[in-house]
Amino acid sequence: MPEIDRARKALAAARRVVALTGAGVSAESGVPTFRGEGGLWRNFRAEELATPEAFARDPRLVWEWYDWRRQKIAPLPPNPGHHALAAMERRFGEFLLVTQNVDGLHRAAGSAKLAELHGNIWFTRCTKEGTLRENRAVPLSPLPPRCSCGALLRPHIVWFGEALDPGVLQSAVDACRAADVVIVAGTSSVVYPAAGLAALAKEAGAFVIEINIEETPASGMVDVHLSGRSGELLPGLLE
Ligand code: OAD
Numbered sequence: 001m002p003e004i005d006r007a008r009k010a011l012a013a014a015r016r017v018v019a020l021t022g023a024g025v026s027a028e029s030g031v032p033t034f035r036g037e038g039g040l041w042r043n044f045r046a047e048e049l050a051t052p053e054a055f056a057r058d059p060r061l062v063w064e065w066y067d068w069r070r071q072k073i074a075p076l077p078p079n080p081g082h083h084a085l086a087a088m089e090r091r092f093g094e095f096l097l098v099t100q101n102v103d104g105l106h107r108a109a110g111s112a113k114l115a116e117l118h119g120n121i122w123f124t125r126c127t128k129e130g131t132l133r134e135n136r137a138v139p140l141s142p143l144p145p146r147c148s149c150g151a152l153l154r155p156h157i158v159w160f161g162e163a164l165d166p167g168v169l170q171s172a173v174d175a176c177r178a179a180d181v182v183i184v185a186g187t188s189s190v191v192y193p194a195a196g197l198a199a200l201a202k203e204a205g206a207f208v209i210e211i212n213i214e215e216t217p218a219s220g221m222v223d224v225h226l227s228g229r230s231g232e233l234l235p236g237l238l239e
Helices: 003-012 023-027 052-057 059-073 080-091 166-178 194-203 230-237
Strands: 016-021 094-099 114-116 119-126 132-134 153-157 181-185 207-212 224-227
Touching (some): 003 181, 003 207, 003 224, 003 230, 016 166, 023 080, 080 094, 094 166, 114 166, 166 194, 181 194, 194 207
Parallel strands (some): 016 094, 181 207
Antiparallel strands (some): 119 153
């Protein structure tokens, strides 16, 4: 049986489904991935800017990078991969979309059962009070932005070296443990703890489907690896 048919068959029999997405799912909308071409800004890598140390040293520089990314993302629409995931939420009795993406495109496509593991670029957080506010201004001015209390605002993003929101992570872990099928799409599977979720699901008995244009460290453990673009293969799974 062709791999895609094995994946479709597993999905057709599933009741509890989890999808875990990464930057590759947004690539066909035009959002640059982190580790691919276009992931560099002024020759900085994400790992050099997405850290609390970088923000403490130069909040303006870090905000300039996020402002650049916000400007790039703002006009971009969700693609057929995002729409297929929103359709899965409507189709399956229990569904959770666990995403590492901060671009907000899953929400834009209509997904609501969503665990945003790494935060959301359209929200700011007060560094003193912790208050979250949606802010869609592009460009942002002045930089760095400040809270009405006077403290610096930061992007509501989980940076390297920071812990994920324990409640959000727990919901992802619980869903992966209970899932019949887990679809891992468009992620390099190198950033933990997100990268560990597929293995956890597999150990708990889930059928794991990986969708990626290349092999990843997870490819060896999955039940089906579908090689290709998520914008084509995610809708294809539902046919
Ligand atoms: P990466 O940039 O590491 O990986 C993107 C993956 O998507 C790669 O494996 C590509 O092969 C694949 N890919 C690219 N285009 C694709 C397409 N059209 N269809 C299917 N697959 C495609 O992005 P993430 O795995 O999301 O963290 O990176 C994980 C985290 O590291 C990010 O959330 C971010 C980053 O630093 C934070 O910002 C906290």
